[in-house]
Amino acid sequence: MARIRLNSSARSADDRIAEQNRCLFRRHGLAVINMIGSPGCGKTAILQRTARQFDGRLGAIVGDIKTTLDADRLAECGIAAVPIETGGSCHLVPPMVRQALARLDLAALDLLVIENVGNLVCPAAVDLGEDLKVGVLSVPEGDEKVRKYPALFLRTAAVLVNKVDLLPYCPFDPGRVRQDCLKLNPHMAVLEVSATTGQGFEAWLEFLAGLRRRR
Amino acid sequence: MARIRLNSSARSADDRIAEQNRCLFRRHGLAVINMIGSPGCGKTAILQRTARQFDGRLGAIVGDIKTTLDADRLAECGIAAVPIETGGSCHLVPPMVRQALARLDLAALDLLVIENVGNLVCPAAVDLGEDLKVGVLSVPEGDEKVRKYPALFLRTAAVLVNKVDLLPYCPFDPGRVRQDCLKLNPHMAVLEVSATTGQGFEAWLEFLAGLRRRR
Numbered sequence: 001m002a003r004i005r006l007n008s009s010a011r012s013a014d015d016r017i018a019e020q021n022r023c024l025f026r027r028h029g030l031a032v033i034n035m036i037g038s039p040g041c042g043k044t045a046i047l048q049r050t051a052r053q054f055d056g057r058l059g060a061i062v063g064d065i066k067t068t069l070d071a072d073r074l075a076e077c078g079i080a081a082v083p084i085e086t087g088g089s090c091h092l093v094p095p096m097v098r099q100a101l102a103r104l105d106l107a108a109l110d111l112l113v114i115e116n117v118g119n120l121v122c123p124a125a126v127d128l129g130e131d132l133k134v135g136v137l138s139v140p141e142g143d144e145k146v147r148k149y150p151a152l153f154l155r156t157a158a159v160l161v162n163k164v165d166l167l168p169y170c171p172f173d174p175g176r177v178r179q180d181c182l183k184l185n186p187h188m189a190v191l192e193v194s195a196t197t198g199q200g201f202e203a204w205l206e207f208l209a210g211l212r213r214r215r
Numbered sequence: 216m217a218r219i220r221l222n223s224s225a226r227s228a229d230d231r232i233a234e235q236n237r238c239l240f241r242r243h244g245l246a247v248i249n250m251i252g253s254p255g256c257g258k259t260a261i262l263q264r265t266a267r268q269f270d271g272r273l274g275a276i277v278g279d280i281k282t283t284l285d286a287d288r289l290a291e292c293g294i295a296a297v298p299i300e301t302g303g304s305c306h307l308v309p310p311m312v313r314q315a316l317a318r319l320d321l322a323a324l325d326l327l328v329i330e331n332v333g334n335l336v337c338p339a340a341v342d343l344g345e346d347l348k349v350g351v352l353s354v355p356e357g358d359e360k361v362r363k364y365p366a367l368f369l370r371t372a373a374v375l376v377n378k379v380d381l382l383p384y385c386p387f388d389p390g391r392v393r394q395d396c397l398k399l400n401p402h403m404a405v406l407e408v409s410a411t412t413g414q415g416f417e418a419w420l421e422f423l424a425g426l427r428r429r430r
Contacts, residue, residue: 039253039335039364040356065336067362088366090305090336118363119336120254121280121305140355140378141255147282148254148333151303163355169381 017094021129028106037136039118042162044070045195056110063092091123124152132157139163146180158189165194232309236344243321252351254333257377259285260410266292271325278307306338339367347372354378361395373404380409
């Protein structure tokens with residue numbers, strides 16, 4: 001009992017901070033995405049290409065257990081990128097995001113992407129204050145991930161199916177992924193993309209533009 | 216304080232169960248591997264091919280958040296496979312393994328592989344009673360994963376670098392991975408394999424044979 005009480009109290013303190021983060025984003029008219037996917041599914045590569053094609057100012061908060069490699073890659077593309085080394089933590093929590101926000105000029109941004117720790121499980125239920133969650137899958141991972149990790153994909157407004165340039169070399173049925181996503185949420189945007197070739201990025205950029213228009 | 220005490224008490228109860236699992240394995244002269252890797256890195260595909268080439272009787276306990284898809288795939292290959300649907304839990308814990316063991320005829324097995332939930336973070340520090348941990352990486356994930364997830368790779372006796380058949384299509388430096396692994400542990404076995412083509416499986420089967428000889 002004590003354990004449940006303590007955990008839920010820590011959780012509700014985090015929820016309050018998530019709400020404060022959200023208020024801060026709203027005050028700046030900033031659209032915010034919480035991006036979640038497996039290690040190596042291409043979250044950072046997607047942001048690198050997005051930065052090159054996005055008609056606006058893009059910022060990123062990048063969670064990793066260890067190293068600032070991904071934030072460094074984004075900074076090289078001109079993205080205002082703040083790394084968070086979580087140490088042992090398998091997902092970002094709202095206080096980490098609040099700390100990182102202090103290092104960003106939010107007024108100078110149109111879109112902020114929070115790149116979560118590579119993990120399909122633990123980040124799913126955690127609200128950081130974002131407008132919406134975007135899931136990232138990649139073709140070499142196989143086409144059954146939506147069925148295996150429903151807790152995440154129930155909460156994503158969009159799913160990017162990345163690395164479609166590898167479709168000729170991997171057994172993967174994009175139709176199955178689309179069907180599994182729409183079964184969980186008929187309004188989900190399922191976008192097939194390749195951060196390597198740029199395939200499918202028009203639809204992704206249109207999705208982002210729609211998100212900005214609603215801010 | 217209360218939170219720390221409660222968690223550590225739950226942890227030490229789990230450690231006791233892990234020790235009981237280990238005793239049971241020893242009594243049967245059974246070699247046991249805890250296999251850990253990202254979602255979609257090919258853990259199940261590796262076991263499928265291992266089953267075809269392994270000179271002995273192979274059993275598996277397969278953790279997934281949801282679905283018994285992987286255990287079903289293994290059963291089709293003739294492996295005695297017990298699925299564990301963890302529900303919300305992002306990694307296996309010793310009591311789950313103990314429950315699954317009741318459904319296996321351990322005396323009929325030479326090697327048991329516990330395929331953990333797809334996750335590079337949370338399963339790392341958890342002892343299930345295994346002889347050793349084997350990490351699985353795959354080429355499309357990128358070659359920086361050992362640096363990003365050192366807590367796991369500090370604990371693995373071997374790392375399988377899977378999907379080397381995709382090397383022509385993905386930027387990936389196997390030498391970098393090997394170097395990062397050996398920096399963490401100079402005795403680590405780093406094996407490049409492809410579960411699709413069978414490349415590198417001789418070395419993996421030799422590794423398993425060595426493990427059995429030590430039982």
